[in-house]
Amino acid sequence: MEEALSKLNDRRVKLVHFDRDIGAAASHNVGVLASNPEAEYIAFLDNDTVVQPDWLTWLVETISSDPRIGAVQAKVISLSNPGKMDHTGLGMDSVGTWLTTYGWDHGIFSKPMTIFAASSAAMLTRKSAYLEVWGFDDTYFIYDDDTDYSWRLRLRGYEVVFDPRAVVFHEDKLEKRVSFEKLYFGYRNRMLNLVKNVESPGMAVRLMLALYLGYLNAVLLALAGRGREAIAYCLASLDVLRRLRRYILMRKLVAALRKVGDRELARRGFTSRGIYATVLMVRALLVRYFKRIKQHPRGRKVNKIERKPRLAP
Known part of the structure; x- marks a missing residue:
């Protein structure tokens, strides 16, 4: 460079x-x-x-x-x-x-x-x-x-x-690859977005639903033989709980700059009360992993490079 x-x-x-x-x-x-x-x-x-x-x-x-x-x-x-x-x-x-x-x-x-x-x-x-x-x-x-x-x-x-x-x-x-890092930071940061930017009382309900769906996804990935990816979801949710106090404070700062409410965002079609996008994402991940299982059944030697998980500082 x-x-x-x-x-x-x-x-x-x-x-x-x-x-x-x-x-x-x-x-x-x-x-x-x-x-x-x-x-x-x-x-x-x-x-x-x-x-x-x-x-x-x-x-x-x-x-x-x-x-x-x-x-x-x-x-x-x-x-x-x-x-x-x-x-x-x-x-x-x-x-x-x-x-x-x-x-x-x-x-x-x-x-x-x-x-x-x-x-x-x-x-x-x-x-x-x-x-x-x-x-x-x-x-x-x-x-x-x-x-x-x-x-x-x-x-x-x-x-x-x-x-x-x-x-x-x-x-x-x-x-090409959905890595541990992609799943960990992607899931964790989506939950942090909810904590920071969603108005009360909807935030708590949406966060609990996100945690539930994350653990459900982890179980499905584990059943598909993707234990490493399942662990990414578990570690991400634990990290959110660890950072929760700090992000509650940041939530108050975001509330101070807010001029537009969540109802207006929903009215314009930017946010939804459903989980359609999450269902599509989980389905796509599981289809990809089950296809990989069929291509590389247990007992067949597969060359792969393990990377050490890179977590947030």
Whole structure:
């Protein structure tokens, strides 16, 4: 990377290096701190993306057209399967699982639209709005930190939109492997989103339902022979309980900035009282694992590389 920057020979470009992995959420915040203090907008782009020309121009045009827009997401397409969409946060069910564009034909999404939350894989945000809602929560480490950020933008009264003119291709890791890390942080952070951002009295009910469904999923994964993945759900729920006091305090801070209630989000179709998205997600995981069992029955030697679980600091 340093060699590439030296060839670029542009003093406006800064490289911030850490000797350890600080996580995506903290990296976003560090990037903002290192940016031009006079910048009006901040772009977030994952390092495993390939952008089309003028992607950023389109995003700037969209966000500058209306001061109510807090963030705008590009059309993110799977790099390994260019006919399919990557993630866009259309909405979510009662336990925080996404209704997402993932895996859909990208040709369907050809018009600008309002979405619930933007993916930080390719997103532009208004810097003043970023500061107003305190940026990203770096305790999330990775996964759903952009959900939490967009959620707070919406609670503050900002709009989040999707611009299909800005096209970015993203490496599709989920299709290749659903890791311990993905399940652990994904499930844990969805529950933390509920604790922080859902109004009372619905929060307690939704959190209990999320915990119940998580343990049910763990049991199903264990029955499918995926003990490691089942443990990820159990450890994630324990971590939520361990952090609960801190997030109750953060919940009060979020309530102080809130201008939009949960009823308004539901009225606009961003949130649902059902668990349809969760059922679809669990079904997809189980289908994938049972197919793997059929391909590699017990007793057959399978080459695999074990990775040490990386938990939150």
